Amino acid sequence: MASNRLPNREKIAKGWDAFADVVPGDVAAAMGALGLEILSEEYGEVSARCPAHLERLGHEDRNPSFSVNADHGKFNCFSCGFSGRFAELVAYVLGVEHGQAVAWIRSKGTVAAVTRMYEEREPEPERKKISEASLALYVDPPADELDKRGIFLEAARKFGILWDPKHSAWITPIRDVSGRLMGWQTKSSGYVRNRPYGVKKSETVFGLHLTPPVPGTGVLIESPLDCAVLATFGVEYPVATFGAKVSAAQIALLSRFRRVIVWMDNDEAGWRSAEYVGWELHKRYTSVAVVTHEDLPWGCDPGGYKDADGNTVLLTSKQIHAQLERAMPFSLMRW
Ligand SMILES: [Zn+2]
Structure with missing residues (x-):
């Protein structure tokens, strides 16, 4: 060359x-x-x-x-x-x-x-080593950012969710089932990035390390940040897949729950994912119920939705609990 x-x-x-x-x-x-x-x-x-x-x-x-x-x-x-x-x-x-x-x-x-x-080929620069110290630059999310998403600080802390003050971005740690830090996700408006590059987030489920060995009912959602929203409203074991795409490894991890309420986003990718996850868990004898999004607009997720003017509308505690209570058993769903 x-x-x-x-x-x-x-x-x-x-x-x-x-x-x-x-x-x-x-x-x-x-x-x-x-x-x-x-x-x-x-x-x-x-x-x-x-x-x-x-x-x-x-x-x-x-x-x-x-x-x-x-x-x-x-x-x-x-x-x-x-x-x-x-x-x-x-x-x-x-x-x-x-x-x-x-x-x-x-x-x-x-x-x-x-x-x-x-x-003389120069050695590649060493990748940043991942340890808890990697998160040392990040702080508790500021009150106004927490308010915008309807998250209590204790709920953010429970999941170890932090804030990057330099880039005004949310920091979501990616941990394996034992709680070991694998990396983290940086999220600001319209921007999501994983650190380190190639971190295998599809091999873990966000929040799973916080559940007991034989957990009862888990609530599966797409977004890690929304786990803190659900926890704010007293939902016990919210876990997230980092998106609509759910891997076989994540299915295996989720089958440890006795029951899973699947609450993927109310959009096409979310519904496809809900059907896939529901069926895979059902096959593994995990009881599955699916949130129907009844009374909620298209595009809605546990973090809320955008109204006609593009403003974010958060769900109320009542709306969240109604969705969970009315979740339909997988076998009754018509796909
Ligand atoms: Zn590409």
Whole structure:
């Protein structure tokens, strides 16, 4: 992959902002160093399998949909919509902050540096180690943010839900069944990201480590944050799958409950998921009831819904308990 591409200074001369838009001298080589397998390099586009696909769509990118422009480093996946500038790709794949991603690109940097890289391959930067100390920068969620979602602080604390003051984002720890920290999810408006990159959240169920060895009735929902909403209203064992996609491993974990009330979102993906989960648990002799969303609008979940003006409407305690009480036995559901 000898570089006949523009050296960085010419990119800068062409008007690329060197700081905001740092591009490696050899984009394909940098992609290789990130562990992305280069599948083709044509017409100035380097294609590979999309690294964000699994997280965004729940499956690997089988028909490569992802390409990076070899000149300006912008990337795009036409299937899942993962796109941005090269530094964002580096930050995502390595699970590092933007500044570290820029430093990493600079270390590959110029054409001269790329030549040197071929002579002595630099070791990849070490991924951040995950320990409880990783959460040390985060604080209790502020009162106004808790209010917006109808969450009591004690309920947030019960689930270890925190707040990133620097990015104004919710931090939801991802723990295995024994409570060991695997990583965490960062969530702000329209943005969800998992740390570290590739954390196997589909192998655990949020909140499960807080349930006793033989728990009675669990309430299964999609969103970890909404577990704190349900706990605020006294629901005993809310657990969450991190989305509508439920894995076989999660089904196995959920079958420890004697009974599960399935409350997936009131949308197409949620209903498909409810049917799948219900059937799988039913087969495993776990008693299943399904929340019908009667009297609740389309698009609603335990965290509420948007009204016609786009304002969030929270559910009342009465509405939440009514949904749980009226949940229909799986065998009576007509799918
Ligand atoms: Zn993708």
